[in-house]
Amino acid sequence: MHTSIKKLFKKSIIAAITLIAVLSLGLPTEAMAATWQELTPQQQQILAPLANEWNTLPKKRQNNYIAIANRYPSLTPLKQQRFQEQIVRWAKLTPAQRQQAREKRKELNQLPPEKREAEIQALREKHAKKHPVAASSVPPASPTP
Amino acid sequence: MKNKKLTPDSIKRLLNHSVAQMDRTTTERLRTSRNLALERHRALQHAPVQAWLTHHGLWSGSSHTSYKPVYWVLAVLFALSLYSGVTYLQHDRDHSDVDIELLTDDLPVDAYVD
Numbered sequence: 001m002h003t004s005i006k007k008l009f010k011k012s013i014i015a016a017i018t019l020i021a022v023l024s025l026g027l028p029t030e031a032m033a034a035t036w037q038e039l040t041p042q043q044q045q046i047l048a049p050l051a052n053e054w055n056t057l058p059k060k061r062q063n064n065y066i067a068i069a070n071r072y073p074s075l076t077p078l079k080q081q082r083f084q085e086q087i088v089r090w091a092k093l094t095p096a097q098r099q100q101a102r103e104k105r106k107e108l109n110q111l112p113p114e115k116r117e118a119e120i121q122a123l124r125e126k127h128a129k130k131h132p133v134a135a136s137s138v139p140p141a142s143p144t145p
Numbered sequence: 146m147k148n149k150k151l152t153p154d155s156i157k158r159l160l161n162h163s164v165a166q167m168d169r170t171t172t173e174r175l176r177t178s179r180n181l182a183l184e185r186h187r188a189l190q191h192a193p194v195q196a197w198l199t200h201h202g203l204w205s206g207s208s209h210t211s212y213k214p215v216y217w218v219l220a221v222l223f224a225l226s227l228y229s230g231v232t233y234l235q236h237d238r239d240h241s242d243v244d245i246e247l248l249t250d251d252l253p254v255d256a257y258v259d
Contacts, residue, residue: 064240064241064244065244067241068241068244068245068248071241071245075249079249082248082249082250082251083248083249086247086248086249086250086253086254087248089253089254089255090247090248090254092255093254093255093258097255097258100257100258101247101254101257101258102240102243102244102247104257104258105243105246105247105257106243109243109246120252123252123256123257123259124252124256126256126259127252127253127255127256127259130259131253131255
């Protein structure tokens with residue numbers, strides 16, 4: 001009896017470890033937060049506009065940007081170009097404004113495609129009125145992203 | 146009083162002798178209890194997990210009663226911690242995804258905060 005219970009217990013442990021491992025595959029690999037000097041030259045180049053504030057960022061946020069930098073090479077050339085433009089603007093935003101932008105984007109993502117496009121267009125027009133030169137500097141959407 | 150060394154055989158003889166002196170009602174009750182104990186033993190042999198829980202006091206042995214509340218609480222706490230851990234990691238990935246979306250879109254990021 002005890003032997004079968006022990007076997008069952010071992011099997012349960014193995015099953016639990018396997019389950020955790022499988023779940024982990026669906027989750028992002030957590031990059032280790034690092035100081036600016038510890039980033040690779042490529043990561044430094046991609047995240048250059050954030051260099052000044054890097055060492056003051058929370059580790060969680062650093063990990064977020066490292067993950068983004070690691071994904072950068074897989075972006076299309078157009079998206080890479082946009083990224084380089086946008087990261088400069090991004091660096092000028094306060095943490096609260098960045099969070100506001102994230103929340104707004106998440107809200108937009110919840111909308112049906114037509115309504116989302118209308119909202120984005122409204123934002124674009126509003127921004128263009130406020131910053132006529134800056135709004136035209138980001139490369140426009142391509143028909144084949 | 147004379148001390149006799151008890152052996153399995155002597156115990157057996159003593160028990161048989163004692164049983165012979167018991168009244169019918171008592172022997173019937175003993176028989177019923179024995180049969181019940183054997184039934185439970187057989188049932189537990191077919192359910193090793195339940196047997197283990199019963200042995201460690203986590204299961205009362207009756208199908209009408211449930212686990213001790215403290216184990217329910219522990220199970221719920223474990224499930225909650227697992228859920229919050231997965232949610233936390235998922236939240237991080239969401240941030241990364243949203244940031245990439247924002248930074249690769251043609252809509253300037255400062256348009257979201259105008």
